Amino acid sequence: MALTEQKRRYADARLSGMGKKAAAIAAGCPEKSASQAASRYEKDPDVIAAMSRTVAVQKARPVDVPKVDPEPHIPRPSDDPMVFLREMMNDLEAEPRMRLDAAKALLPYVHGKVAEQGKKDQKAEAAKKVGGGRFGTSAPPKLAIDNTR
Numbered sequence: 001m002a003l004t005e006q007k008r009r010y011a012d013a014r015l016s017g018m019g020k021k022a023a024a025i026a027a028g029c030p031e032k033s034a035s036q037a038a039s040r041y042e043k044d045p046d047v048i049a050a051m052s053r054t055v056a057v058q059k060a061r062p063v064d065v066p067k068v069d070p071e072p073h074i075p076r077p078s079d080d081p082m083v084f085l086r087e088m089m090n091d092l093e094a095e096p097r098m099r100l101d102a103a104k105a106l107l108p109y110v111h112g113k114v115a116e117q118g119k120k121d122q123k124a125e126a127a128k129k130v131g132g133g134r135f136g137t138s139a140p141p142k143l144a145i146d147n148t149r
Contacts, residue, residue: 003046003095010041011050050095057092082109 003011006027013023020038041047080082088094088102090122117125 002097003050007041007044007047008050010038011047011054015054016049054093060092082106 006029010023010027013026014020018026020042021034024034024038024041025031027037027041042091065107078087084101085106091099
């Protein structure tokens with residue numbers, strides 16, 4: 001499955017220091033089934049991956065740099081879609097699938113697509129290869145006399 005909004009909120013609540021049941025309630029689970037939901041979320045590979053990504057990014061971040069964004073999962077607003085996609089692609093805390101989709105969407109604007117040859121181009125290229133060599137046609141001779149005067 002994917003990291004849903006509820007799973008992401010649970011991971012954020014657990015990383016902020018809440019207990020399992022309180023984090024499940026904060027994520028939006030009903031109070032009666034919060035313990036069971038917390039147990040499921042603790043074993044969920046998507047939640048585990050999201051929590052470990054966030055911890056790894058926090059460890060890699062310098063201590064003296066304060067966190068500017070109030071919500072780390074929402075990129076800053078931008079009028080330029082390429083800036084938005086580039087920020088999404090480089091966001092280490094974002095889900096890998098989202099980062100990959102942003103990179104795919106940005107790719108045609110950065111690197112040109114290599115076009116395939118058509119049938120006529122392939123035939124012309126093959127004819128050049130066959131026509132060359134020892135017995136192929138040679139270039140016309142250069143004239144030594146200039147008769148244009």
